Amino acid sequence: MVSLHRKTIIYYQIHITWFWSLFWNRIQAVTFSKKKRRHFIRNFLCSVMAIMVTLDLGVFSSQIFQESSRDKIWKKKHSPFYEMEKNCNIEIAAQIARVSSSSNDGARDHYQLEGLIESPSVDADGDCFSPILLNATSVNIEVYYNKAVNYTLMVTFISFLQVLLLIRQMEHSNTQSGAAKVSILMIGQQAIMDAYLCLLHLTAGILVESLFNAFATAAFFKFVVFSIFEMRYLLAIWKANRPMNSGEGWEAMRRELSVLYSRFYGILLGGLLFMYEFHKFLRPILLLLHSFWIPQIVTNVIRDSRKPLHPHYILGMTLTRLAIPLYVFGCPHNFMRIEPDKNWCICLGVFIALQASILLLQHYLGSRWFIPRQILPEKYNYYRRFDQGANHATDCVICMTTIDHTQRSNNCMVTPCDHFFHSGCLQRWMDIKMECPTCRRPLPPA
Numbered sequence: 484m485v486s487l488h489r490k491t492i493i494y495y496q497i498h499i500t501w502f503w504s505l506f507w508n509r510i511q512a513v514t515f516s517k518k519k520r521r522h523f524i525r526n527f528l529c530s531v532m533a534i535m536v537t538l539d540l541g542v543f544s545s546q547i548f549q550e551s552s553r554d555k556i557w558k559k560k561h562s563p564f565y566e567m568e569k570n571c572n573i574e575i576a577a578q579i580a581r582v583s584s585s586s587n588d589g590a591r592d593h594y595q596l597e598g599l600i601e602s603p604s605v606d607a608d609g610d611c612f613s614p615i616l617l618n619a620t621s622v623n624i625e626v627y628y629n630k631a632v633n634y635t636l637m638v639t640f641i642s643f644l645q646v647l648l649l650i651r652q653m654e655h656s657n658t659q660s661g662a663a664k665v666s667i668l669m670i671g672q673q674a675i676m677d678a679y680l681c682l683l684h685l686t687a688g689i690l691v692e693s694l695f696n697a698f699a700t701a702a703f704f705k706f707v708v709f710s711i712f713e714m715r716y717l718l719a720i721w722k723a724n725r726p727m728n729s730g731e732g733w734e735a736m737r738r739e740l741s742v743l744y745s746r747f748y749g750i751l752l753g754g755l756l757f758m759y760e761f762h763k764f765l766r767p768i769l770l771l772l773h774s775f776w777i778p779q780i781v782t783n784v785i786r787d788s789r790k791p792l793h794p795h796y797i798l799g800m801t802l803t804r805l806a807i808p809l810y811v812f813g814c815p816h817n818f819m820r821i822e823p824d825k826n827w828c829i830c831l832g833v834f835i836a837l838q839a840s841i842l843l844l845q846h847y848l849g850s851r852w853f854i855p856r857q858i859l860p861e862k863y864n865y866y867r868r869f870d871q872g873a874n875h876a877t878d879c880v881i882c883m884t885t886i887d888h889t890q891r892s893n894n895c896m897v898t899p900c901d902h903f904f905h906s907g908c909l910q911r912w913m914d915i916k917m918e919c920p921t922c923r924r925p926l927p928p929a
Contacts, residue, residue, distance in 0.1 A: 631694050631697065632697045635694075638680075642708050645708050645799075648796050649713065651795055651796055653715075655792070655793040655796070659916060660914055660916050661914065665779070668782075669776065670720060672778070676804075678709045678751055680702075680705045681705035684701045684705065718740070721739065725739070774834070776838035779791065779842060787862070788850055789928065797839050801835055813828040841853070865906075879904050879905045880902075880904070881908035881912055884905075893906055898924075900921070900924050902921045913926060
């Protein structure tokens, strides 16, 4: 048995000799066709004989220098096309034709493919021919790009609205007490979502060069939302929850900043790896990301916070966060060509609407309106009874006016440290600081 490498060398030698002789004869035929016609005919006959000899040698070598049956079986089993030939050995002869499409199809033109398919399974009569009918769709690139640009304009407008809503919320909780009522997990989860959207749009702009300007603009606005406003708000909430560390100087503040940023970007990178590993469960992961109101609901119940979020911020963020996922999974003609999933869109809308409804009811009815009183901890009563015969200060240190102890009304509030204030004065004070104006002791929520 001669190896396959030796047989290949013999074929190469024969074919090189044949092509060289043919090439040289054509040069002679063109250059000396008139003067040496006899030599040209003789060389032509020699070339034909060389071709015949080559074919004969090829057949002879294929018979003599054959591979063994064991080598053939091994080569066939280790071929990358073995499984394909075993299961999918079909031949298709088809013809494509354009069919009429409605105006609602947008950027898609429909085509029809007709032909015959020959399968390897044959019956007793011979080959089995089966008719096949396929529908194909082409994409109008110009309309496709226009849809992508319109999408980026929508994302840019949504980002601008989110900036306005964040400014309104930061003004609503611009005090230390107001910022401490806001859940840092709620703002951090929204910041991570905006960071993911920024990276996603920037990557899309890099991959599609003709749409780079549009997607880069959307990515820039998302970058502004999470890196400037949301990270600044995160820092304010972090400082409000640690009032004792604010007076330790710049070194303590720098340590706090490093811890905050390291945790944020660590969760950001870990989330990317998590979504890469479990990309098949994209829809449940998106539902989990859009549960950003739940930490604030839990914080309100635990701390009994009073009106931590502005109602405009709750409604505006709920609607703007729904826009992108509803477009991707709900619009039948989106530029990403993702099949719409109405059931998932309904679940997402109901899920976020339920969270927003609970927050709004907490704003107007109280943070613990849905918790049974039997399981609630005992709450301090600022309107408790006190001993009128004891020596108490008769002036409110906030407004510096006299407090009338003789009237049994809700105009007077008593702190756990037995200091008296006007109800309106102390409530406005607790909106700024949750500490006693007289002795600086911490105050429980009202």
